[in-house]
Amino acid sequence: MESTRAFGVLARLAARRVLTADRVAAAKWVSGRSIDDPARERQVLDAVDVRARELGIDRADARRIIGDQIEASKLVQRRLHEHWRNNPREAPTAGPDLGRVREEISRIDAELLTALRRARPVPAAAGAAGACARTRADVAGELLLGDPYRQGLRRALRGLCGTRDPGASPDGR
């Protein structure tokens, strides 16, 4: 697969995962659960280990890439909670079932790792910052991503792009 196209597949999956963050944030807002859930993160990363072994891809790479997705989700969730704290009338009053959203996240993670195997060695190839930024902008445009999802996507693709974006703050803004 041509490398830019393969990177596009990865970027679209990352965007789909970022877009689940509003439902996760709503479920947590309504239930009062904290955004950080280390036990769930361990579960997600354990599943990554299993899947990486099955696919024959590097476990550390896989963990790093999915770790980026987790950080991106938290970035978006924090932004949404901050917005809802400042604008209580816009805050959700009913949240979706977190378990269902997690099932969707797990499916996307599995797809991401499969795409990662197909795309290799794309992360390095696409690491050319310009190509990465173009694909990211294309995907954000296609999916009509506004803030904070755009920042989330940027954070999600940090490792895949093989760069730290110049000018990005530590949390990916």
Ligand SMILES: O=C(O)C(=O)C[C@]1(C(=O)O)C=C[C@@H](O)C=C1
């Ligand atoms: O499942 C959750 O509770 C989420 O918030 C999602 C997620 C993830 O991206 O997988 C992100 C943050 C949590 O610490 C655990 C997992």
